[in-house]
Structures are given as C-alpha cells and as structure tokens.
Amino acid sequence: MERRRPGATIIPLIVSSDKTKLALFRDKQAYPIYLTIGNIPKRIRRKVTSHAQILIGYIPVTKLSSIHGITVCHRALANLFHACMQNTLGLISSYSETGLEMKCGNRVWQRCHLIFATFVGDYPEQLLVTCTYNSWCPKCKVPFGQLGEYLLFLRHVQSAVIDAY
Numbered sequence: 001m002e003r004r005r006p007g008a009t010i011i012p013l014i015v016s017s018d019k020t021k022l023a024l025f026r027d028k029q030a031y032p033i034y035l036t037i038g039n040i041p042k043r044i045r046r047k048v049t050s051h052a053q054i055l056i057g058y059i060p061v062t063k064l065s066s067i068h069g070i071t072v073c074h075r076a077l078a079n080l081f082h083a084c085m086q087n088t089l090g091l092i093s094s095y096s097e098t099g100l101e102m103k104c105g106n107r108v109w110q111r112c113h114l115i116f117a118t119f120v121g122d123y124p125e126q127l128l129v130t131c132t133y134n135s136w137c138p139k140c141k142v143p144f145g146q147l148g149e150y151l152l153f154l155r156h157v158q159s160a161v162i163d164a165y
Helices: 070-098 123-130 158-164
Strands: 009-017 031-038 052-057 100-103 109-120
Touching: 009 070, 031 070, 052 070, 070 123, 109 123, 123 158
Parallel strands: 009 109
Antiparallel strands: 009 031, 031 052, 100 109
C-alpha cells in the first residue's frame, strides 16, 4: 500500500497505567489508563503541565470477593486487566496497518499509522502486562529468588515468550 501512496508517518503509542488510592474517599482506588505519543519530545511529554498524556479509560477495581481461592482470584483479576486493555486498545490496532488520515501540526493531512510502542508501569503493572509471577523479572532471565542480586542476565526472546504463552 505504501508503494502506491508514499508519505505516511508512524505514531508510536505509549500506554501507561497505575492503580492509585483516592485520598478523599476511604479505601477507594482508581486504575486509570493514559495514552501519549512518542513523536512528542520527552522533555515535553514527561511534564505534567504540558498535558501531553490523555486519560483513555479506567480499569475496574474490585476484590472479586465472590471468587474463592487466591490463585483463581489473581488469574481472574489478570484476565480482567487484559480484557479491559484489549477493549480499550483494540479500537486502535486496526489503524496500525491501514493508517488513518490525520491533520498534522503544519495543517497538512497525512496518513498516520498508530503503532503500540511501549507500556509504562511500575513493577506490579509490568508483571501483570507480561503475565509474569512475582519475584521474576518481566524483561530478563534472572533465576527465581535472585531478582536484584546480579547486574546482567540474558533478555527474554519475544518469540519464545509468545510460544510459551
């Protein structure tokens, strides 16, 4: 398709989330999902006052008290997280291949391809996104129980992780 219509641009999407306690409401939590793009310079994107991130949704926060068994409950919460992310980001995924006509800052219409670039989150969110257990590293092959002891380990190979999943 690009050979017939050159001139498209890629927009790398950066998604982040972090479960947070709400100070004004006792024992209540929110789980927002934010989106920004990699085309915005980092010095601007990371400033809260620049408003370079937008809120795209909330993940439901529940204890699932009706489910008995810690393992089953944790699996159900992970499935809930992934279903919400699929529901939220699934709308965008079709535009990665076909592109979407957008007006750029210079007022010129261009075909833009939205590509999921990275997920930003703290350690619990990284474990949840990568389907990794606690005390394991979502990025490298550190042996169980040795997280934080050594500096260098081999990185996970994405194709092997997908095959194992």
